Amino acid sequence: MSDARRAVIWILALVTVTIAGDHLLAWGLEQVLVRSQFRYSRLYRGGNNAEILVLGDSRGVHSFYAPAIEELTGVRALNLSYNSMSPRIAEAILLDYLERNRAPKIVIIEVTCMHVTGTLTSELRTYASLSPRLAALYAEQHPVAARAARLFRLFPLNSEFFLEALHYMRRSDQDWIHHDVMPASLRAQRGGGWNIQPRPENVDALVRIVRVLRERGIEPRLIIAPYGGEGVPVNLELVADVIGSRTGVRVSNYGGAIADLDDFADHVHLNERGSRVFLSLMQRDGVFGMTQPPPRF
């Protein structure tokens, strides 16, 4: 046999073995992925029966400490927030949740994520094989990588999310919260005065989320979690007004509700102590209680 013919056969065998092995390994790792206790693995595995669901970006993660919500309300809570989660991604996550799990009674949305872009989609590709919605979002943001991910199924598992899923194989990730206190250097910082610039596509997504929730009899709670010291955006009231008028749901603005900087890990994130204070304020205001009909702005 000539060298050229041997090379062709060998390359064909290499491609076959590579792709077959890729699919086989990916299948095995996907089995591991869905067995994890990581929040999105739980979501796609299904069978959750949380009565309170939380969505948002990192402020959603650190403001709504799920164990504290459960202690306060006595009902199950599940926080599906993640750093840099935009409302467009939150919409896909929520719809997937509602398809696979028992519908919650209340969905809390931290709405200051209106300015967040879709950077998290590159991480959520890990679950794209389980969610056509996430796959579509990923393909929209990363068309070339999405095509590669269709050919090589190991590629979507190359992510921070997969490492998180491995880390939380045997224990819940719902205890994520800052435990540290804002350092002195941050407290001394001056010169806040920043504005939230809501992105139109995010506001549209939030409007759709609220519509879906109402159609299904789930109460939406649109919340602005506290900011610390210099971190309060100048246009917070205006943002709350715009979101309230677009969605038809009053936005509960707790932006300046906590003054003690010991309750913050930095200017925009509460710590565990601050989260507990904030949640008790929400409890006092009846945010966790069911109100029929939902308040109109």
Next chain:
Amino acid sequence: MLAASVIFYAWWDWRFVFLLFFSSIVDYSLGILLENEHDDAKRKRLIVISIAVNLGVLGFFKYFNFFVGSAAQISNSLGLRANYDTLKIILPVGISFYVFKTMSYTIDVYRRTEKAERNLLRFTTFVVFFPELVAGPIVRASRMLPQLRRDHAFSFERMVSGLTLIASGYVRKVAIADSIAPLVDIRFAHPEAHNALSLLLGVYLYAFQIYCDFSGYSSIAIGLARVFGFDFGINFDRPYFSRSFSEFWSRWHISLSSWLRDYLYIPLGGNRGGTLLMIRNLMLTMLLGGLWHGASWTFVAWGGLHGAYLVLQRFIAPTYQRVIRALRIPAFASNAFLILLVFHLTCLGWIFFRASSFANAWQMLTGMASIHAVHLADIDNRGRILKCLVMVGVLLLFEAAAFLSKREEAVETSPMMRLAFIAACVWVVLIFGSFSGNNFIYFQF
């Protein structure tokens, strides 16, 4: 091959193709003149012209602003108000590599150890051959020109062997070096934000980042050349298993270290001429070797440190051997100690190599010395660090297996084993690779 190489280089910046041609034509012509000339004085003048042109090109594009800036700093520190203007000079990719290649050619012709190449196209192909153009290895004319004179029929064995090298290169670069890069960057950018253990991990990781980055590139270049039927030799040979610094330099960037030995250290006098001259030659070679890497005093310091290691080793090694024999310490224990010692001293050098300035290097060193503030929980990105350490561990296991069995490669050579190895490399890259598009570190040199 010449056309492909020129297009490859022009893709980056077509204007510098003319510099490549200039360098090629000058050394091609000087090579022929050197061979034809029999008058020693004239031959000396010709080789001086060749070296001056090559170093002039390198000096202008790579070191002009560095020397002007340094002169300005010295003037200012002496209280002289000097106004030195720097130029906006773009550093042509691969200039350090191809200038050394052409320079070694004319020196070899001058020494009459190499025949002058009479075919300009062939000589230019030797200079611009794309697999090694941008970051080496520095393949000398004595190895490359005879191969360019031969016909190259397609060989299945060479293709498989070349693809194996390319695959292992991609694993080193994309899966290991690029995964490590952000962890190292953040530590060198803000040493004050990390504790001693975190900084120490950053330095260890950098040692493997630069190794995997450059040896990965070298593997890809050598593998690509092999697919086309060319043999470049090896450029790295498990350097972190070295038991001395002379061994380290015979295993690290072999094409450069052997170049410095043959065209700088030995012409300077090498080991001949007594201890003081040997020290001078070693230090000068390593200081210039450091400067070759980049126009910054931190690179010079790195070279100087390695020069000092080599000098000290010459004095300490005999005493060390006597102590080992007297205490009857087993060879494996002594070797393990020496490997660890050389690795850690090499890491010390890497701090200067990687630091953006001496102040930055000092911050790293003092930060690592602050051992009172070591908490594992305070180390950021522990998951990613663990992932990188696991990959480095696997790499070292592969290298140790080959090192201990004294085999050239850790991979079996049958085509089916190579197929399995390449497929595994693809899987590793897919699952562990970083696809953020990091450049190769040595591209900047």
